[in-house]
Structures are given as structure tokens and as C-alpha cells.
Amino acid sequence: AWAVVLMAILDNEKINKYLKRLLTILIFLITFPSDWSCIAVFAIIFMNNYRGNFKKQMIMMMLGTLMYATVYFIFLDKVYGLLQLFTCLTIPILYLYNGERGKNKKVNNFLKWFFYIYYLLHLVILGLIQLLIK
Numbered sequence: 001a002w003a004v005v006l007m008a009i010l011d012n013e014k015i016n017k018y019l020k021r022l023l024t025i026l027i028f029l030i031t032f033p034s035d036w037s038c039i040a041v042f043a044i045i046f047m048n049n050y051r052g053n054f055k056k057q058m059i060m061m062m063l064g065t066l067m068y069a070t071v072y073f074i075f076l077d078k079v080y081g082l083l084q085l086f087t088c089l090t091i092p093i094l095y096l097y098n099g100e101r102g103k104n105k106k107v108n109n110f111l112k113w114f115f116y117i118y119y120l121l122h123l124v125i126l127g128l129i130q131l132l133i134k
Helices: 002-011 017-031 039-049 054-075 078-096 105-133
Strands: none
Touching: 002 017, 002 039, 017 039, 039 054, 054 078
């Protein structure tokens, strides 16, 4: 959500460049303690900035992932840091996407709600597992 806010700020020509820089830093600070830290915002901003240039999008996404994984590996958890590098497995799937929605509206609607529910539900289940383990 913060990445969408930042995209709106960066795309707004009425906001001067110094305020944009300040707001960018502020959003990065706000998102720093969140899941995937400020790297998630970084990745989305660069995906937007390099729209239409898949190679640059993936290079920037992987640089952000590499930074995140390296920090995690060195300072927090080596296994988790290494696991983050598996995000590179999404590149072939993203490469196959043609930028268009599917033709079947029923399938699109089902998938939309399936993934909305799945995302929330898997986080709840993982959180409960973590509570049970501790």
C-alpha cells in the first residue's frame, strides 16, 4: 500500500522534487520494520519506473532482493536470507505474462477472490503455527 502511495507522490507534478525526496525517505522509514522491509516499496517503484522494460525491472527487483537477503543472512538468519533468493524463480513466470487479463470473467473473478482469501489465510495459519511452536 505504501508503494502505491509513493507512486502517486512521485507521479504528481504539483509536488516539488525536495518534498518528493523527503516523502520517499519517510515512507522508506515507515516501511523499514515491516515484512520485506522497505525493499518491497523499492521493488514496486522500480517495476513502475521501468514499465515496458522487463530486463531492467527484473535487474532492479533482484538487486533489492539481494540487498535484503544479504542483510538478513549476515545479521539475522542465514537460512531465511538464502531462501529469499528463491524469488528469482518468479522471473520466468513474470516473463510469460503478456500484460492482459484473461478472457474468462468467471475464472478471473474466482482467482481474484481465491488469492485475496489465500493470502490472508496463509498468514493467519503461519502465525498460529508460530504461536504453537513457541
